Amino acid sequence: MTTKFGILSACKTMGRKLGWGFALLSVAATFFLCNSALAVPFTWTDTVDPNPNRLIRWGSSFSYTHNLTDNFPEPSFVPGQDIITGYSLTLHLYDDRAGWDEFFAPELVYVNLPGIMSDGFYNFSMTNNQFGWSLAGLFSLNTFGTYNVTITSILGDFFFGSSTLTATGNRNTNTASVPEPAAMVLFGTGLVLFGFIGRKFKHS
Numbered sequence: 001m002t003t004k005f006g007i008l009s010a011c012k013t014m015g016r017k018l019g020w021g022f023a024l025l026s027v028a029a030t031f032f033l034c035n036s037a038l039a040v041p042f043t044w045t046d047t048v049d050p051n052p053n054r055l056i057r058w059g060s061s062f063s064y065t066h067n068l069t070d071n072f073p074e075p076s077f078v079p080g081q082d083i084i085t086g087y088s089l090t091l092h093l094y095d096d097r098a099g100w101d102e103f104f105a106p107e108l109v110y111v112n113l114p115g116i117m118s119d120g121f122y123n124f125s126m127t128n129n130q131f132g133w134s135l136a137g138l139f140s141l142n143t144f145g146t147y148n149v150t151i152t153s154i155l156g157d158f159f160f161g162s163s164t165l166t167a168t169g170n171r172n173t174n175t176a177s178v179p180e181p182a183a184m185v186l187f188g189t190g191l192v193l194f195g196f197i198g199r200k201f202k203h204s
Contacts, residue, residue: 042171044068049162061152066165069145084169089131092161107156
């Protein structure tokens with residue numbers, strides 16, 4: 001009984017001095033920082049490299065998906081537990097050097113990626129092309145751990161050599177310490193109840 005009234009008294013005192021809103025924010029921030037301490041910087045990579053290389057003909061498309069959740073033997077990305085803050089896509093396409101299209105039209109290839117700003121055309125004068133990130137791509141990676149790519153030939157035939165997705169962020173190294181949603185709800189409910197109890201004692 002003494003312990004119970006001691007806790008209530010402490011809650012009342014903290015609520016009076018700091019205000020319950022600030023107190024709740026302080027506890028929540030501390031709880032978040034404790035879990036953040038378990039996160040370490042990490043880089044995930046996934047490569048799509050067909051063998052033999054895929055021929056993409058004039059007017060056709062080729063779609064594939066990078067999946068960071070199946071990265072064996074390297075640690076895989078776990079949506080809802082790990083966080084990706086940035087990424088880049090490195091694409092390798094090359095001319096087939098054959099066919100009648102070589103005589104009158106250069107290859108023109110459109111690369112469709114999540115989000116509008118990240119889309120672009122492939123430059124065959126370079127061995128590899130690197131494409132940037134978008135909010136839609138970042139959302140897809142953090143939510144599902146996947147990234148969809150579609151390559152479309154507008155002019156000419158060419159080969160798809162490889163595609164490498166490199167994502168950087170923070171990996172949680174202790175899954176046992178990640179709070180379950182139900183536990184978080186109980187935690188928050190308990191704080192609110194302490195707030196109401198403290199207010200009741202203040203008015204009594």
